[in-house]
Amino acid sequence: SGGSHERICITFSKCFLQPLFQEFGEETVLKCFSQPHVRIPQSRRDYFEDLISKAHREMMYQDTYSHYLASNHVYELILFILRLNSISKQDDITPYDASPDDQIMEKAAKYICSNYQSPVTLEETAAYCNMSTTYFSKKFKAVTGFGFKEYLISIRIREASRLLLHTKLPITEIALLS
Structure with missing residues (x-):
């Protein structure tokens, strides 16, 4: 703790999450959103912020491909969070423990x-x-x-x-x- 934090709120529909439900199971996917916060390890914040920026840019840039590219960046974010949850035993990647x-x-x-x-x-x-x-x-x-x-x-x-x-x-x- 002690570091700065920034809030980023992203809302997903179940329809959007459906491909991930099929691949990893609905319970597994929804579990990564069961906590009110997700702690991103300092060592991975640049990667995470880059994905957020890419998704945002694509949402602003409206052409034939932008929706698909933005969706792919958001899927990558979700997969990243799923990975964090799955390897939470490592010290640098502990899940957020709610006080x-x-x-x-x-x-x-x-x-x-x-x-x-x-x-x-x-x-x-x-x-x-x-x-x-x-x-x-x-x-x-x-x-x-x-x-x-x-x-x-x-x-x-x-x-x-x-x-x-x-x-x-x-x-x-x-x-x-x-």
């Missing part, structure tokens, strides 16, 4: 994801986690890298985007759902 606070924040994040459609509040979520609002707010930001409202809004936007892309619901209904 009690991390586990509580994961519980909070799941609560927010399950209740984002209702007017979920910071106070309500802090109470759900048996914490004071001030302490919860500081810990949530420290652990997730997001402020409470920022996290809640990102969940709502992600769900609204998903509904816009994958349903025929009217925009007004989607707005009310998220």
Whole structure:
């Protein structure tokens, strides 16, 4: 610990992960996302950051091949994380061990994801986690890298985007759902 960290949030659909499920098994693939954080060893951060940059560049560059190239870079990222999980016994590549606070924040994040459609509040979520609002707010930001409202809004936007892309619901209904 002690080093700097940067948050990078990537959302995958099960459809996107399907080829990996077929090759490695759904349980194995999903296990690499079971922790709220992934620790990238210092010795491999350049490689990881390079993959993120390549995927991002391809997403920005829209031509016939960009979607496929971006997908391949993201698959490589996932495979890299799977490898980290499989060789976690080496000292330099230990998986992220969630502290009690991390586990509580994961519980909070799941609560927010399950209740984002209702007017979920910071106070309500802090109470759900048996914490004071001030302490919860500081810990949530420290652990997730997001402020409470920022996290809640990102969940709502992600769900609204998903509904816009994958349903025929009217925009007004989607707005009310998220």
